[in-house]
């Protein structure tokens with residue numbers, strides 16, 4: 001396999017983000033220097049995928065907090081809180097965003113026994129730790145998840161859950177990568193993932209990059225693919241898992257879970273504990289981001305529906321826990337009953 005893709009990085013001058021809206025046609029890196037640059041990159045989906053959003057927000061927070069010029073702790077904490085709330089408002093469903101910003105804010109609000117420059121240094125280290133931990137966690141999840149696959153496996157995926165969506169390696173795609181590293185023959189059936197085509201544009205790009213065999217299908221082909229060809233498992237990521245195991249992920253994931261159950265195919269969610277929100281009791285409490293109508297009425301900037309067409313564009317749906325055969329986490333594969341077993345994983 002080739003060297004891993006580095007979607008987010010930073011230096012003293014800027015936070016560097018691979019602009020995923022322009023893939024696969026162009027590999028362009030954004031140099032984000034302001035709060036608007038970073039928040040805009042997250043909102044526009046230049047950086048996307050729940051863990052990657054959390055990492056970008058943490059890096060952005062550390063970078064911008066490093067530019068606050070005051071020695072006064074209260075003033076520092078107030079400006080840091082404003083950065084955090086601005087970033088938090090960018091995408092409502094991916095709970096990793098709140099999780100990462102909470103970690104950063106706890107440090108920013110520390111008592112004044114240390115100086116502001118020391119706090120700024122601690123924030124940098126925390127953002128680096130969040131990034132490094134995510135890669136490590138993905139690898140651990142990958143090890144647990146790959147054990148669920150036969151030696152010769154066909155895995156159906158949705159959206160993009162690879163290096164681009166995380167600190168590196170990936171969640172659902174990380175399981176595929178780990179299986180390949182473990183010498184399993186894995187073939188991926190990648191759903192294109194309308195409206196923004198993360199499957200066609202990003203998953204296909206990553207799989208080609210790694211030399212993992214795959215074929216691309218439209219979302220509406222999933223049912224007949226399951227019926228007429230072979231699928232050993234459907235593995236998806238998640239943007240937020242509720243305490244009862246209901247899991248929000250890219251729109252279309254619920255359809256795949258229903259179809260998988262109808263065809264007796266196991267359906268798994270691969271997500272780190274940072275994606276599990278113990279303060280959200282069930283899927284009906286997960287806020288679902290609704291996005292601009294143009295994402296549906298146009299493709300690559302070209303209008304496909306007539307002017308005046310009404311649109312509903314929820315970016316995510318919720319898979320009820322009852323359709324999930326297991327949550328692949330860094331603590332192992334969590335099975336039903338989810339409420340009890342998820343709580344146990346946090347102990």
Ligand code: MRU
Pocket residue numbers: 045048049050051094158159160161162165166170171172198236237238239249250251315
């Ligand atoms: O709107 P996106 O592209 O950010 O949606 C991403 C997904 O739905 C992923 O499946 C999810 O974040 C988990 S990936 C690590």
